Amino acid sequence: MRRLAALVSLLLLPLLLPTPAQAAATPLQVYGAWHCGDDACIWGNVRSTTDFDAKNHWLIDRGDGRPSVNVVVLSFVHPVKLLHKTTDAQTLDGVPRGMTADIVNYFAGRGIRVMLSIGGITYTTAWNSALAENAAQFGRNAAEVAQRLGVGIEIDYEENSKPDLVGLQAFIDAYRSVLPYDPSGANPAARLTIDLAAGDRWLIDIGRKATADWLRTDTPVLDYANAMVPARQPSSSDAIANWQEHLDGKPTYSPPIPPLAPAKFTGAFYIAEGNKVRAECADFTASLQKSTGSFVQTAAPKGAGLTPGMLGYMFWAAERPSTKGVTTTPPNSCEGGVGGGATAYAIPIPMPALRQS
Template identity: 35%
Template sequence: MAAPSDLTKVYALWHCGADGCMWNEAVDNSYFDWIVNRGDGQPTANLIIFSFLNPVNVLSSGVQAVPAGLTPSMIQYLQSNGISVMFSIGGEEWSSEWDQALGQDPVTLGKNAAAIAQQFGVGIEIDYESEQSTPLLDQFVKAYRSVLPMDNSTSATDSSLLTVDTGSGTGYLTSVSQWASTWLEEGLINWINAMVAGGPYGSIGEATQYWDEHLQGTSWANIPPMNPEHLVVSLYSCDGSANCNAYPGSVLQGAVGWVQQQNTRGISFWVGGCVSPTVCCNNCPGIQQGSEALISN
């Protein structure tokens, strides 16, 4: 298993492949050219999060739940180029499947996710966009860590990574943020990803009003302030956002400055590849320039 890239600062990209996040077919390594090399020989992103695995399939089939398109050779190619790799379980489309799998057997679900991480040498991201079964998610997290304990050493592998997606602020998926604060305190997850809002932010101020809710805590929900190193914020790469095509004057440029000022963990982008047959996001010079600003080597 490959050692993770330097994730002191995270610059991540969720990736849907070429078939709307189904990953029924593999893509050629050249599909990642703009991610592997931002123009100066360094990778654009230091983390790719392949989206998504179906939680019901993870419970019933274990490592066989990984779609055929998520091949070991593709993962190894990215890791050999200094990019850490994670699999995301769930997503908005599979929220009910999360509830179904958690309601059936959250412990086995967590252990099967850990087996996938071990088999493929990847980390796992929890993308649970429901609140029906959040307490059962606690059993998932603890079962996962019973197989793959937290490892913050320099020899840690990608499979030691476990992260959780939350709302852009704490007002959406509030119970997930509440539990995430506990998991962070107990050393069970590495960081949270504050997901994108309903559409691209029109200004950096529009974005930080949500991100500050995580940093400052939310008293009405009993969510404590967050250690900045535990917060990764998110932006749209395309979908009406200018972040893909241009860096100067963009919300991304403002976000890079905010992350550096607040010393938060980093930025993730939704999304690379094709979320549908006609909506694709590849070859983003703006995101490449943001990479040079945040994670210059």
């Protein structure tokens, strides 16, 4: 009988022990799309809002009148043209002609934050040239455009080999001299972000500098980073592994990359890639934003930050990101995927003041 009692006690022991606490899910705050216009990210033509709406209505209406996203990043501004305030066939005073106040208001009037992205992989050499020529004036010009249009600015400087970090620091310092960091997020023009690689093994020098000096929770300079899409759509496990690299840092690198606070970055997926419509665009139930949602909402700090959970998701890219392949225009609009995620995750619109720790 004693042996039977002991055996029963052993069998019941797991039921009697306290269950480890599960990390509480932190609501997503950033849920947005990069937008390439109708000419593969050039934005060279002025468009009527009627034409624009016909091809992009899903962004402002997920099917029930509510927007599918809370931020749109118009991509891309040419760095040298912005520095020189160039006016030519595709550019007006340094800004692509298609990035008009009407397009900004199309989104902002529905509670969607708007940003302009400077650079992209095509304009890497132009970033180098603008920084080398006059980084501070480049930063001031970016701040002037942000104020004039009521938008934020994204730094998309994709120099993997010996980036000009001194120049980039001067650009950021100049921008912040005009528009100081605003933890409330109330001033759209004060929002200044940066794009990093999907993980810590590309854009290493930029990632190290941004994590160590600009994305700290105690002395923030930039609002947050976007961990960009990798070369092709990842699996759920590969996406999580990439993001975990940012959380962990790279202590074995020389010099090391410090850990990044979960509250200081988003993850990203393709919605338009190749010749097929992605579930991330069309079907939330089968999407990566659904399968990775638990991780993104509960990712634990690993030496930086205090609160769990990444900021949210970004999607590459609305309308026509390349001259070939699928677009997100009807019948391929993304209410079912991106819009479905906005509903499932109760994405706040407009974007609230972001977590700071």
